[in-house]
Amino acid sequence: xxxxPSLPNVAMKNGRIQIKKQTKATIVxxxxxxxxxxxxxxxxxLLDYGEIDWAEALSLTLGNxxxxxxxxxxxxxxxxxxxxxxxITLALAFLATVLGAVISFFLAAxxxxxxxxxxxxxxxxxxxxxxxAVPTVLWVLIFAIVAGLGAIACxxxxxxxxxxxxxxxxxxxxxxxxxxxxxxxxxxxxNWWHIVWHAVIPQSSSYxxxxxFLRFETNYDVAVAMGAAAAAGGIGFELFMASSxxxxxxEVGMITYxxxxxxxxxxxxxxxxxxxxxxxA
Amino acid sequence: MATxxxxxxxxxADIFSRPQSKVAETVLQLTDxxxxxxxxxxxxxxxxVALHKGEFVSIIGKSGAGKSTLLxxxxxxIEPTSGEIVFDGQNITHLKKxxxxxxxxxIGMIFQHYNLVSRLTVFENVLHGRFxxxxxxxxxxxxxxxxxxxxxxxxxEKLGMQEHIYKxxxxxxxxxxxxxxxARALVQEPTLLLCDxxxxxxxxxxxxxxxxxxxxxxxxxxxxxxxxxxxxDVAMKYSDRIIGLSHGTKVFDDVPSRLSQFAIRDIYxxxxxxxxxx
Numbered sequence: 001x002x003x004x005p006s007l008p009n010v011a012m013k014n015g016r017i018q019i020k021k022q023t024k025a026t027i028v029x030x031x032x033x034x035x036x037x038x039x040x041x042x043x044x045x046l047l048d049y050g051e052i053d054w055a056e057a058l059s060l061t062l063g064n065x066x067x068x069x070x071x072x073x074x075x076x077x078x079x080x081x082x083x084x085x086x087x088i089t090l091a092l093a094f095l096a097t098v099l100g101a102v103i104s105f106f107l108a109a110x111x112x113x114x115x116x117x118x119x120x121x122x123x124x125x126x127x128x129x130x131x132x133a134v135p136t137v138l139w140v141l142i143f144a145i146v147a148g149l150g151a152i153a154c155x156x157x158x159x160x161x162x163x164x165x166x167x168x169x170x171x172x173x174x175x176x177x178x179x180x181x182x183x184x185x186x187x188x189x190x191n192w193w194h195i196v197w198h199a200v201i202p203q204s205s206s207y208x209x210x211x212x213f214l215r216f217e218t219n220y221d222v223a224v225a226m227g228a229a230a231a232a233g234g235i236g237f238e239l240f241m242a243s244s245x246x247x248x249x250x251e252v253g254m255i256t257y258x259x260x261x262x263x264x265x266x267x268x269x270x271x272x273x274x275x276x277x278x279x280x281a
Numbered sequence: 282m283a284t285x286x287x288x289x290x291x292x293x294a295d296i297f298s299r300p301q302s303k304v305a306e307t308v309l310q311l312t313d314x315x316x317x318x319x320x321x322x323x324x325x326x327x328x329x330v331a332l333h334k335g336e337f338v339s340i341i342g343k344s345g346a347g348k349s350t351l352l353x354x355x356x357x358x359i360e361p362t363s364g365e366i367v368f369d370g371q372n373i374t375h376l377k378k379x380x381x382x383x384x385x386x387x388i389g390m391i392f393q394h395y396n397l398v399s400r401l402t403v404f405e406n407v408l409h410g411r412f413x414x415x416x417x418x419x420x421x422x423x424x425x426x427x428x429x430x431x432x433x434x435x436x437x438e439k440l441g442m443q444e445h446i447y448k449x450x451x452x453x454x455x456x457x458x459x460x461x462x463x464a465r466a467l468v469q470e471p472t473l474l475l476c477d478x479x480x481x482x483x484x485x486x487x488x489x490x491x492x493x494x495x496x497x498x499x500x501x502x503x504x505x506x507x508x509x510x511x512x513x514d515v516a517m518k519y520s521d522r523i524i525g526l527s528h529g530t531k532v533f534d535d536v537p538s539r540l541s542q543f544a545i546r547d548i549y550x551x552x553x554x555x556x557x558x559x
Contacts, residue, residue, distance in 0.1 A: 184396035184462075187358055188469055189386035189413020194420040198409060202400045 068253035075251050077238060082258050089227060089234030090262070093219035096155045100162030101212045107163065108170030109196050114179060124167065131164035136222050140230045154232035158219050166215055173207035174200055206277030213273050217266045224259055235259050305333035308473055308505045309355065314364030316350055316529075324350045325529045328364070332473070337499040337506045339516035342526035342548055348509040351526065352475050355507070356388045357381060369472055386413025389466025389504075393478035395458040399451040403442060403461050406450055407433045410468035429468070436464045440494060456487030463494060467502075474498065476508040480515070492519050513545065
């Protein structure tokens with residue numbers, strides 16, 4: 001039985017009522033998605049695989065993975081050294097986060113739309129998005145030109161990226177502040193600093209804490225990579241030595257596990273903090 | 282018709298308030314105040330208002346009549362486009378930031394939505410009223426003198442809030458929050474209290490408590506109170522004088538007993554029977 005549309009503007013196709021109307025945009029989107037899908041499927045068949053023996057390649061890869069993750073062991077370093085190196089990595093992340101957070105706080109106060117004039121806010125927001133567009137690794141390497149490769153360049157580079165990230169996060173939580181609260185304090189003769197300190201901070205402190213810790217977690221991940229890439233020391237450097245210098249896959253596995261456990265711990269703390277502060281917000 | 286009413290009431294106001302104005306000094310004098318955002322629509326036009334010491338004055342009018350704008354022009358939270366504001370014998374129309382802060386400290390303000398810092402305690406919120414008298418450093422560090430704390434406590438007790446001093450403000454009811462708002466304004470030791478729809482978000486019972494407190498403040502402390510109100514009957518009951526605004530123009534300024542049906546029609550564009558009053 002064919003359903004007849006009760007309204008003149010209802011779209012029909014093969015005697016069925018259409019829920020969505022086909023527009024140019026939906027057709028283009030569909031063509032793009034199907035093309036991408038086809039390319040993904042065809043792609044691997046077009047690669048040049050040379051003389052690879054698939055069975056051998058697969059068994060060797062699995063063997064390496066097995067060595068790494070099923071037989072982890074310390075050979076060149078001890079568990080104590082690993083822990084100390086993780087401590088150094090955490091310290092790098094901590095330093096970059098704390099320094100960045102303090103500077104971010106002031107920049108955020110100057111770039112929140114409800115606290116600052118538009119021109120100042122726009123300047124800070126624009127330069128921030130520029131800083132954020134450049135990856136952290138690149139900033140570290142840029143700072144390495146002046147500070148030399150090592151911990152200082154690493155902290156400076158991570159700090160810069162942290163500032164750009166946290167300023168945005170803080171400013172957004174400042175902007176959540178009820179306009180009336182600012183008005184009330186202004187009307188009683190309070191100046192800008194009074195308002196920031198006694199209305200903005202108490203109202204957004206929980207956001208500040210959880211954003212800061214989230215960034216600390218990110219900075220730890222980055223600091224691991226920086227240990228290798230910028231010779232900043234820490235567990236990342238040990239990982240680099242174990243893999244590229246000693247070719248010791250057992251140790252690579254062990255170090256990965258150590259770094260992973262700390263990352264998971266941080267993640268758990270971060271979730272706790274978020275639930276504790278933001279849950280009640 | 283509107284102009285006839287206006288002239289009549291002005292004469293009457295003059296006759297009536299003469300004995301009072303001899304004794305009471307003028308606290309606030311607005312002369313020819315006007316406000317426009319785009320030079321076409323006038324939010325306020327030619328407003329002349331004089332408030333005397335200890336007077337309780339209500340502003341009534343439809344939503345969008347310019348009540349809130351008028352109130353905020355008094356302490357220059359909104360800059361008037363033209364006109365003069367003389368407060369406490371000083372012309373504050375063109376005061377610079379620092380001087381303006383000093384004068385604002387003497388003008389308390391309370392709001393429909395209380396505008397407290399909800400995560401801080403009642404005590405902290407009340408002490409915020411002292412910022413106008415403090416330097417940046419004193420304020421940021423929260424250095425309040427014992428006298429100031431004592432003043433805050435006395436006011437809180439007078440408002441019946443002594444049991445909630447250390448409670449966070451987000452745990453209070455609407456009526457209690459508004460009392461904290463009043464305490465914050467009073468701790469400024471103000472000469473003038475501006476109230477922007479103080480009872481619009483409250484139930485009738487809490488509304489009565491708040492209005493009674495405001496009336497008490499004007500009578501016993503000699504503080505001039507200027508209130509924006511939606512409820513005509515509340516304005517009639519509590520005010521010494523009522524100002525009616527319509528489309529940014531003052532159409533009524535007299536004692537409540539003279540607020541006739543005609544005057545209400547001028548202000549609201551409808552008869553009083555058609556208004557919902559509580």
